[in-house]
Structure formats: structure tokens, C-alpha cells
Amino acid sequence: xxxxxxxxxxxxxxxxxxxxxxxxxxxxxxxxxxxxxxxxxxxxxxxxxxxxxxxxxxxxxxxxxxxxxxxxxxxxxxxxxxxxxxxxxxxxxxxxxxxxxxxxxxxxxxxxxxxxxxxxxxxxxxxxxxxxxxxxxxxxxxxxxxxxxxxxxxxxxxxxxxxxxxxxxxxxxxxxxxxxxxxxxxxxxxxxxxxxxxxxxxxxxxxxxxxxxxxxxxxxxxxxxxxxxxxxxxxxxxxxxxxxxxxxxxxxxxxxxxxxxxxxxxxxxxxxxxxxxxxxxxxxxxxxxxxxxxxxxxxxxxxxxxxxxx
Numbered sequence: 001x002x003x004x005x006x007x008x009x010x011x012x013x014x015x016x017x018x019x020x021x022x023x024x025x026x027x028x029x030x031x032x033x034x035x036x037x038x039x040x041x042x043x044x045x046x047x048x049x050x051x052x053x054x055x056x057x058x059x060x061x062x063x064x065x066x067x068x069x070x071x072x073x074x075x076x077x078x079x080x081x082x083x084x085x086x087x088x089x090x091x092x093x094x095x096x097x098x099x100x101x102x103x104x105x106x107x108x109x110x111x112x113x114x115x116x117x118x119x120x121x122x123x124x125x126x127x128x129x130x131x132x133x134x135x136x137x138x139x140x141x142x143x144x145x146x147x148x149x150x151x152x153x154x155x156x157x158x159x160x161x162x163x164x165x166x167x168x169x170x171x172x173x174x175x176x177x178x179x180x181x182x183x184x185x186x187x188x189x190x191x192x193x194x195x196x197x198x199x200x201x202x203x204x205x206x207x208x209x210x211x212x213x214x215x216x217x218x219x220x221x222x223x224x225x226x227x228x229x230x231x232x233x234x235x236x237x238x239x240x241x242x243x244x245x246x247x248x249x250x251x252x253x254x255x256x257x258x259x260x261x262x263x264x265x266x267x268x269x270x271x272x273x274x275x276x277x278x279x280x281x282x283x284x285x286x287x288x289x290x291x292x293x294x295x296x297x298x299x300x301x302x303x304x305x306x307x308x309x310x
Contacts, residue, residue, distance in 0.1 A: 012242040015235040016251050022235075024258035026228035027098035028266055029220050030090055036213040037221065039090035040202030045210075047082055047196035049225020054189035057234055064186040066178075073174045074187065078194025081171035086195070089164040095157025099260035099271040100142060103279035104161040106256060110135045110289045111169035119173060131289025138282030145274035184237035192229065253283055 033042055058064075066074060093101050110132050117124040143158045171191075178187055210218060256279055263269055271279070 007242055012239045015239040019232045019236045019239065020251060020254050020258060022228045022232035023252075024102065024255050024262055026224060026232075027093070027102045027259045028262045029224050029228070031093045031098040031101075031263070031267060031269075033217055033220055033224075034090070034094045036217040037209045038202070038205050039087055039094070040199060041206035041209045042090045042221065042224075043083065043086035044196065044199035044202045044206050045221045046086060046224040046229060047192055047199055049222055050229030051189065051193040051196045053226045053230035054185065054192055054233075057230065058183075058185045058189040061183060061185060064182055064190065066182060066190070070178055070182065073178055074190045075194050077171045077174050077187070078191040079198055080167040080174075082192050082195025083198040085164045085167040085171075087199070088160045088167070092157045092160030092164065095154050096161065097269045097271055098263040098267065099256060099269075100158075100275050100279075101161045102256040102259035103142060103271070103275065103282060104139060104158060105165045105168065106252065106279075106286060107135045107139060107162070107282055108165040108169045108172075109252070109286045111166060112172050113289050115169060115173045116176075128289045131285040131287070133285070134288060135282045135285030138278045138280070138285060141278030141281060142271075142275045143278075145272040145278060185234060188233045188237075253286070256283070 030042065037045065089101065089105070092104075096104075110128075113122070113128050114124075114132060116122040117128065139158070139162065143155055175187060213221075260270060
């Protein structure tokens with residue numbers, strides 16, 4: 001689906017570029033803030049800022065009225081995608097660099113395809129099985145590279161980031177049925193607010209960390225809540241309205257290289273050399289898993305298949 005005539009062609013592309021840069025910058029900001037904020041305090045601070053910023057966008061569009069089953073999904077997404085995802089990613093980035101973390105999170109599309117096959121009735125194809133094997137082969141290579149580069153504790157960081165990828169994948173599958181009746185902004189705002197409430201037990205630690213943190217780190221925390229959380233999700237939703245989901249999904253492959261570049265510039269760090277090979281293998285697995293086979297062309301005289309899809 002191409003952009004509608006009323007929208008300049010460059011605008012959805014600009015929205016995609018904004019989303020990718022902001023999501024990549026989140027990995028770098030989390031890594032930078034690891035010295036000043038605990039994982040729980042960082043999660044709560046980011047989600048509080050994000051919930052307020054998203055409310056400013058969502059409420060003028062009207063008050064959503066989810067049904068009871070939809071509330072169950074929304075609360076589950078808030079607990080998984082916002083609370084658990086942030087907690088495990090923040091903790092994982094204390095042990096692995098930002099570029100490695102971004103490569104590990106990119107296995108989520110393969111997990112999404114697997115969960116969709118198991119719970120949404122989508123086909124489990126040979127490509128999906130091969131992509132799953134390639135992706136986790138890449139994860140294993142990243143794990144080996146990080147453990148050989150450090151003291152072995154980095155493997156824990158890899159596992160924590162993988163938990164965040166699983167939370168992300170499950171949440172996308174839970175969110176899919178909601179998008180037919182609720183707007184993306186409302187879903188994101190409600191889920192972010194649920195995540196913030198779930199992280200309230202870390203309020204005392206957040207207050208203590210804010211007292212000790214330098215002003216620059218506090219501004220980085222605000223940046224995380226406003227830009228990668230509120231603005232990036234909004235620009236992503238805008239792009240999704242004017243581009244096909246498959247075309248937009250492929251662009252997320254650019255997040256790891258952007259993260260590596262930002263990490264080099266702002267943090268002076270990069271993943272271990274072998275992790276690049278693991279990341280490439282994982283991304284290849286994602287590409288293979290998401291590839292839809294072309295329908296077979298019938299031979300002359302053979303009726304075309306009815307209802308087939310890749």
C-alpha cells in the first residue's frame with residue numbers, strides 16, 4: 001500500500017526514519033544511564049514520562065472504551081511490553097553493550113511469527129522453522145562472543161535481553177486483535193500507564209536515584225520517556241497507516257546498525273567482533289522467517305488454487 005494522495009510521499013518515510021533513530025537511541029540512552037539509575041527506577045521514570053506525554057496525544061482524540069476482554073489484553077501488554085520488557089532490557093544492558101542488545105531484540109519478529117502460527121492460526125512454514133533455527137544460531141554466537149569477551153556474566157545479560165524480546169513478541173500477538181477497534185495511540189497510552197503502575201514499587205529507588213543523578217542524566221531519562229516511547233510509537237503508527245505492514249516491518253532491520261553507530265559516537269563502545277556475525281545470522285533468520293513464498297503458477301490447463309496464501 002502506497003501513501004495516500006493527500007499525504008506527501010516523503011512524510012511516511014520521514015516518520016519511519018524518526019522512529020528508527022529514536023528506537024536505536026533508546027538502547028544507547030539505557031546503557032548510558034546504567035551508572036545513575038537502577039533498572040527498576042529507570043523503568044518507572046521512563047514510563048511515567050511516557051504516559052504523561054502519550055496522554056497529551058491520546059486524550060484529545062477522545063476517551064477509549066475497551067471491553068472487558070480488551071482490558072485483559074491491555075493490562076497484559078502493559079505488564080509484559082512496558083514493565084517486564086523495560087526491566088529486563090535495562091538490567092541486561094548493564095552487562096552487554098547497546099549494539100548487542102539491539103541485535104538480540106531483533107529476534108522478536110521470529111518469535112512473533114512462531115506465536116502467530118501457534119495461537120492465531122497462521123501457517124507454520126518450512127521458512128519459519130529455518131528462520132527460527134538461524135535466528136537462535138545467531139543468538140548462540142552472540143552469547144559465545146560476549147562471554148569470551150568478558151568474565152562470563154555477560155551471558156546473563158544476553159538472557160535478560162532475550163526475556164525482553166519474548167515479552168515484546170507475546171505482546172504484539174496480544175495487541176493484534178485490538179487494532180481493529182482501538183487506535184494505536186490509545187493502546188500504547190493505556191499499556192504504558194499500566195506498565196508505570198506496575199513499576200510503582202520502585203518509586204522510592206527512583207526518588208533516591210534522582211537526588212544523586214547529575215542533571216544531564218535526568219534529562220536523558222526525560223528523553224527516553226518523550227522521544228523513544230511517546231514520539232516514536234506515534235510516528236510508527238502514522239507510518240503504518242500509509243505503508244504496508246510488511247514494508248514497515250523490514251525497516252526495523254536497520255535498528256541494530258544505527259544503534260552500533262550511535263554507541264560508537266556517544267559511548268565509545270561496540271559489540272565484540274564475533275557478535276556482528278551472530279547479529280547478521282539472527283537478522284538473516286528473521287528475513288527467512290518473514291519471507292512469504294510466491295504462489296505456484298498453475299501449469300496450462302490446471303485450475304488455479306483457491307484460497308491459498310504464502
